[in-house]
Each structure stands twice: as structure tokens, then as C-alpha cells.
Amino acid sequence: MIKETLFFGSTQNSYEPALFHGKTLLNHEPFAAVGKQLGLKQLVFVHQVHGTDGLVLTQAAAHKKTPSFVVEADYLLTNVPGIGLGVSTADCLPVVMFDPVKSVVGAIHAGWRGARSNIIGRAIERAQEEFGSCAADLEFHFGPSAHGCCYEVQSPFAHEFAAYPFAIKAFRKEGDRLYFDLPTFAALQLQSLGVKKINKHKDCTVCIPGYCSVRKNAYSPQRQMTVVTLANF
Ligand SMILES: [Zn+2]
Secondary structure (H helix, E strand, C coil): CEEEEEEECCHHHCECHHHHCCCCHHHCCCHHHHHHHHCCCEEEECECCCCCCEEEECHHHHHCCCCCCCCECCEEEECCCCEEEEEEECCCEEEEEEECCCCEEEEEEECHHHHHCCHHHHHHHHHHHHHCCCHHHCEEEECCECCCCCCEECHHHHHCCCCCHHHHHHEEEECCEEEECHHHHHHHHHHHCCCCEEECCCCECCCCCCCCCCCCCCCCCCEEEEEEEEEEC
């Protein structure tokens, strides 16, 4: 049986992506320990640019190693067991996708820009094109990110989401202040696409200690990882 195996990191195993540009990650900590834990043969991260392009790793990629933090993209998909897909975050939302029917996993970097540009929907479409995935079969897991308790925004920010009628449910007003709950928005977006299984992470990276957070520490280049792989059980 094929299942997805997940790892959500914290400041305990954070890293500076720029220092690992082009490197074989499984030879370096903190990635080596995670690779061992998940039984990875390869671990791939992309150079995240808050866009909507993605990288698909098929069997051919298992033979030629893909350099990490090089390809400009914000989601990864694979149907090859043992290839780990990684996302780096510090308040943005790491999203993991699993298709138990077609045996596909995905890792998506969804900040507010990516979410507004429907990167999650784009990754689902790509899984449909490449692997024949069906939205109703997909299972999603969110990693730790900034939540509505701490993610204060200005009112023009809300207009960015005008194309999504459900977005109003992701905003919260407190006096003159406005807060945005990115996981709620992403879950509503997924529901609108026909996804039923969504597991949110309970931790807010800003107010729960132990997470990298650009809202808490704007100048730190440290990021936490989310890694997913397909494993045979
Ligand atoms: Zn919070």
C-alpha cells in the first residue's frame, strides 16, 4: 500500500535556503536527518518566488538528481516513492497534497500572493493533467503558518481577494483592525474546487514559540521545512 509520509519542521531544524543552493540536500543537516526519518532517496526544494509555476518529478527525475533551491517554482508534484518534496516557510502556508487513488504527492508554497493567484488550484489542475488526479479524491494537510490571530492587514489587502466571494469568511475585524486567516482562505478555496479532506495545522507561527516567522523576526533568513514523500507500507 502506498501512503504519504509527512514532516513538519520548526526552529529546531530550520535553515537558510540560500546556503544550500544547488546542493545535494541529503548530504547536509538538517536535511539528512529528515531524509533518514522518512527513508528518502532524494529531497528536492525549489527556489520559491511567490508565483504559480510548478515542478513535476516523474520517474526520469529519480535517475537524474534535481538540484535544490534552483528551479523557480512554488509547487512540486511527484508519483515516485522515495522522492521528498520540500517547502520552506516562515508564516506562509505550506500545503501538502496526497492522491491515494493515483499515488501522487504534492507540496505547495502558498503565501497570500500565491493563494490570491490560486496556486493550490493550479497544482490540482497540473496533477489532473499529468497523473489523471481527481479533486474529490485528494487529501490536504496544512503546515504551521500565520493565522488570523496575528496576521494583521490593511483594508486594501482585502480587495486583492475580490475575485473570491468566500474570502470574506477569512477576514476578521477587531475595532479598526483587520486580520486575515490564510489557512481558512486556503480551505475555502479547496472546498470551492471540490476537495473534502482538509487537515489544518493548529499552530500559528507568529504567536506560538518555536517557529520561523517573518512577522516576528523580519530580518531572519531562517526557514522551517515541510516535507512529503510517497512511501510503501
Ligand atoms: Zn497567532
